[in-house]
Amino acid sequence: MLNLKMYINGEWKDSHNKEKRNVVNPANGEVFAQSVEGTVEDAKEAIEAAKAAFNSCVWSELPAEERASYLFKVADKIDENAEELTRFETMDNGKTLREAGFDVADAAACFRYYAGLITKPDGQTYHVSDPVQAMVVREPVGVCGLIVPWNYPLLMSVWKIAPALAAGNTIVFKPSEVTPLTPTKLFEIFEEVELPKGVANMVLGAGPTVGNEIAESHDVDLVSFTGGTQTGKHIMRAATGNVKKISLELGGKSPNIIFADADFETAVDYALFGIYAGAGQVCSSGSRILVEESIYDQFVNRFAERAKQINVGPGNESNSEMGPLVSQEHMEKVLNYIKIGKEEGARLVCGGERITKDGLNKGYFVEPTAFADVKPDMRIVQEEIFGPVVVIQKFKDEKEAIHLSNDTDYGLAGAVFTVDGAKALRVIKKLRAGITWINTYHPTYNEAPWGGYKQSGIGRGLGTYGLDEFQEIKQININLQVEPIGWFSK
Template identity: 75%
Template sequence: MLETRKASAVNGQQVLDVKMYINGKWKDASDNQTREVINPATGEVIAYAAEGTIADAREAIFAAREAFESGVWSDLPPMERAAYLYKIADKIEEQAEEMAKLETADNGKPLREAGFDMGDAAACFRYYAGMITQPDGQTYHVADPMQAMVVREPIGVCGLIVPWNFPLLMSVWKIAPALAAGNTIVFKPSEITPINPTNLIKIIEEAGVPKGVVNLVHGAGPVVGNEIASHKEIDMVSFTGGTKTGKHIMKAAADTIKKVSLELGGKSPNIIFADADFDVAVDYALFGIYCGSGQVCSAGSRILVEEGIYDQFIKRFTERAKQIKVGPGLDEETEMGPLVSKEHMEKVLSYIELGKKEGARLLFGGERLTGENLGNGYFVAPTAFADTTLEMRIVQEEIFGPVAAIQKFSGEEEAIRLANGTDYGLAGAVFTADGAKAMRVIKKLRAGITWINSYHPTYNEAPWGGYKQSGIGRSLGTFGLEEFQEIKQININMQVEETGWFKN
């Protein structure tokens, strides 16, 4: 785990020292600059992280290139790579309790949420360890005397950039398949939540992965992230985060025509028909938007309710939401934690004010929460607007906070029109007792991740990604491994003789 070497300028307490890892060595930034890492539940400094530079990013890129070309990782038999991945999974489980507490301190999420993330992270490494030992490739019976086959190979040097809402899990979703496929990596976690991503790299080092295969560079997106996306020695960039940043990544990558995989924003519809199990629908609607304080790309932030139960739903949803226990993540009673930073809290609060100005009806919440156990934390009350319309910005734009926009619809056709009425297409759900109707509506949703009578569960075995401006490519499942592989056609001539095409 990370060492404590520096004292906080705020409270004088020892805090974590978060370094970079380049070519098998732990390093400070080349100019010795650091960034404060803040506990969002208290507003206090909990770590100092190295603030990487372009020079640091380039050093990591060249180390990854050298390691890839040497074959120290890519040439290993799949069984040997798998053995490393199993070791990493075991070490995550061994350190899960401490890492969950650090995740809560760094991100703010309730401890029970962080605990689930630790288990999922270990399982993801095991999933890809198992997958790469299975048969793959294809052979084709073509015209004699040829034999054709297709094999999968690592892409090369992969730049991996992850967000702050699931610091460890999003790191694992990229690192596990990238390593499984035989690539080397340059990894940049969010500068807001660097602690557990760094602990993950320490675990990878402890597992014995050769130097240069995995490189960690902290720092700002416009500096380190842009260098990773644009550098010619990066063969692929995989990014999870906001759609606006995803567009910048694509532009930065364009000059070198590298492969780009993007998992971006969402404004996902949760469609509730009048014939649904009412209590189940309300419960999942709450979970869909307030789990993770709404800081989830697939959050059910647009709740579409059929007109026959609209008023009843609003009444019950309001009653339930007002009972949500908001507080520090380490408090066992907490059900919803703070937002990740002061800047992000202010952004969410500005959207709430915008909703009021747009004429939406504020049902509850809408304010920053303070109190004895909340201190200087970045807490925003669970919030919901009713009587929203498709044209409103709070309906069209990703708020990424605990803010629900509730809309009324009449019948399947209008539900589908409203559901598909944004630039996003990440997720969506349908609640109904009519199985045929559920399938009709789900098939019409322009979204990559969908549920029927459920919301949020995801699995390592199933692909994760969206349509439209919610991204390109998929994480997890077999598709997640394929994102980090090249496909090569090999044609074998089994009758070696001249073609006779030219007479002389």
């Protein structure tokens, strides 16, 4: 049994109330670890440590090359421990070893990207009319509260931690209480590379307790959150107390548009990948497939045929192609949406049930599920399900495809499949979404910005934009002609 503790001011600690939370393997329902259950007092202690570390300038005033050297060491340690981290990620979240392995490799690459970026030129100088040298410099924000979800326990942590540390901030980090294992291992790496005390602090515990304290605290200068839209709205309200900077990456209901001239099998293949990778527990999943009417029936039949062939099983088994959902609570939520879809009159073309055969009865497995003949106002079309459930819509022409694609409150991602390059670009430019693809789905890059329109969030992660989120912009004006200004009479 693993025992997971908090990391505050360079020390591993129990919570103030000594309470524990069971951590469950979603593939078999077994408890494999216990984590401390953080309190408001624990969060305050972590915030105080981060504030003291920032004010001491032990990190923020290190030369960029020295901060980068720490991040490079962290990346090397992730690589050294890749096998263990991959295994733990699968145990914690349920995703397949193949998916977890990609996440671990990308986490190391993300640290290296920001380690390199922070040493590159930044800021600007301006030629102005007065005898003044005007310039802009970038400085760390201060204490950053970072809150991440359970679908990418390690990678989502790194997407926030790497740029925040690179910029010179100190952090108070809260992983999901459902998946604390690999984030804890990451903080063990921070200890190994001897990151200065108080620079990186981790508080385990529930969002309404620990997360809320981080969002409300007047000693936190920025809060960055990835998760559900409703929680994001709460964090926005909580952050108003000291008007702290906010960065929110929220929900999605992303359209995947298939035109009749697309390479048919390629479109089907990517549509499957777009929704069933990660068991659909991906904010950018292609959870709405829009198909041109002339190939609609053919597509629905072929998609359902392929979906039924997906090998669902424990993530640590080599032949598993899709793992379980992360928890019993989340599985029940997804199954309820499937029930709603049936009640709304959508046609279930595959899946729709919990999987209990072949020894999977103790895990949280749901069949790859698809609904056809849906209407735009159905809840399963409008609301984020966050599971292996997709709706397939029919459209007549380009104009209707664009209208249906934009007809939700979300705007995170979207894709277009067609051999007509001009049409693809026309449609992509009309999509109200922040992350888009043409003839592919899901690839992401540390170098490119990540974030959405509308209720899918505020701000951008990754790339240079992700570093910008964790920096303040300061204008400096230097008078080159030092003499009285003579504005007022003597």
